[in-house]
Amino acid sequence: MFAQQLVNGVVLGAIYSLFSLGFTIIFGVLHVINLMYGVFFALGAYVSLWAAQSLGLGLIASIALSAVVTGVAAIGLDALIVTPLRRRKERYLASLLATMGMSLFLYALLTRFFGAEPMRYPSGFSSETVLSFGSVSISVLQITIVGIVLVVVAALFWFLKKTRWGVAVRGVGDHETAALLVGLSPFRTTALVSFIGGSLAAVAGTLIGLNFNAVQPFMGETMMLQGFAVVVIGGLGSMPGALAAGMLLGIIEILTTAYISSAYRDAVTFALLLATLWVLPQGLLPTSTARRV
Amino acid sequence: MSDFIANFLWTYQTVLSQVAINSLLALSMYCVLATGQLFLGQVGFMAIGAYCSAVLTTMLGMPLWVSMPAGALLALLVALLLVQPMLRLSGVYMAIGTIAFGEVIRSLAINFDVLGGALGISGIPQSLPQTALYAMVIVVAAILVCAMHSRLGRAVEAVRTDELAAQAMGVDVRRIKLISVLASAALAGLAGAAGAHSMGTVTPNDFSFVSSVAILSFVVLGGVASPLGAILGAVLLTLLPELLSSFSEFRTMINGLAIVLVVLLLPSGLFPLKIIRIRGNAKRR
Helix, strand or coil, rough: CCHHHHHHHHHHHHHHHHHHHHHHHHHHHHHCCCCCCCHHHHHHHHHHHHHHHHHCCCHHHHHHHHHHHHHHHHHHHHHHHHHHCCCCHHHHHHHHHHHHHHHHHHHHHHHHHHCCCEECCCCCCCCCCCEEEEEEEEHHHHHHHHHHHHHHHHHHHHHHHHCCCHHHHHHHHHHHHHHHHCCCHHHHHHHHHHHHHHHHHHHHHHHHHHHHHEEECCHHHHHHHHHHHHHHCCCCCHHHHHHCCCCCCCCHHHHHHHHHHHHHHHHHHHHHHHHHHHCCCCCCCCCCCHHHC | CEEEEHHHHHHHHHHHHHHHHHHHHHHHHHHHCCCCCCCHHHHHHHHHHHHHHHHHHHHCCCCCCHHHHHHHHHHHHHHHHHHHHHHHCCCHHHHHHHEEEEEEHHHHHHHHHHHHHHHHHHCCCCCCCHHHHHHHHHHHHHHHHHHHCCCHHHHHHHHHHHHHHHCCCCCCCHHHHHHHHHHHHHHHHHHHHHHHHHHEEEEEHHHHHHHHHHHHHHHHHCCCCCCCHHHHHHHHHHHHHHHCCCHHHHHHHHHHHHHHHHHHCCCCCCCCCCHHHCCCCCCCC
């Protein structure tokens, strides 16, 4: 029983890690709070649903298409709403408010387009085979989810550490003025970060949709607050911290639902967040960017 | 004429109460934003005040003039317990920490059967007259305006513009922040209680993150230059959706877009600092 719950927790935690990774990159590099990230999450799930239903694409192709479409949408929305606020003195307050306002608008738009009822992926879209290991059963879907998360995270770390563009992104995150002085284009790096963030949210949204087999407009709203909590527990702007905290919260959430009550799920997450902030005001793994707040 | 006024007041009763309650909430948010703190836990204290007053009146049969101050007092007590760890945080960390506080309170309200669970408490006596509600707004606003024009107000402004410089000038920054958080919590508790008695119901959903953002948007629209700006913001943003009620299905969209436009186009709010601060700038030349 416990081992089974642990497996489910690891799967959920992997998705949380992916989601939090995108949010923490946006915060760490652009230094804004972008609550539209939750909309990208829901939008990504809908795009892959549409790709599966109307275009008849397979799992991987749908996710890839959804990542690209949502990434491009994120570039546009960020340029419209977030970029004008980045130079403000109160950019945290301003970006928090403006992106929340835009999220309200976009969630309402999604509801008008797709309705508030949960939608499901077509049957046969993901494998329904279940493998048994003694008392623990693991579905092929769960293995696929964890596999996709591992591949995406590895690709992202490789991109940020080894490629020129990745170094540019990290450079802007460390010190924006210095990065501009050595000739990095602020527009291009901002757009790149928006794209990465939107794509990660889209992949995470699709995986959550597959995991629970339900896609709703407001799935991003609850996820956004959870993701915000994960990112702060891990240390704002810290990528390893976001990965670790995402995994931890996924497991804790499943165990709370299994052994206490699903009604206390959110309370446990946020109580953990408050406890973390109490002991470590800078999160589990503080970074140099975190101190600039 | 008096008939017309009486008729008008009766028709728009709910809206008018909502304007007053939102003004109180805006003043509560103003208290913390005036010191530059991103303290977003007001909905939590609002819930404490609302539930406390609702329980005291519906289950223990206490009169309104006992239960409402009790609600504000309980919010203040909870704030006293939590203010020390909360003040260790700053900026985004304070924002998310206080949002988390609000969510914890909301989850607790959902899980307590005494408080009615997800359905909340209904049948709360709606005996709070509108005049009393508006009198509260006026008294609170007057106190805040006087406070902002006193030594305390200048210290608050100094803390907002430059914390380090304020400290160097001998302002007790910690004490100023403490006072502002406690005032904000007590006011939010009072507004919550007032809301419970004017709507007649309390549900956990009234205290969600979206409500926090709405309260925040009042003050951002009005600007942090004066408490009156906060009230103006609350009045405008409460009435705007009502004026557009024929588009009620687009209401959320309009609200969202209004917030976006205010932040993008009016960086310092409707009440710009220059008009208000006559005394503050005198010595700077």
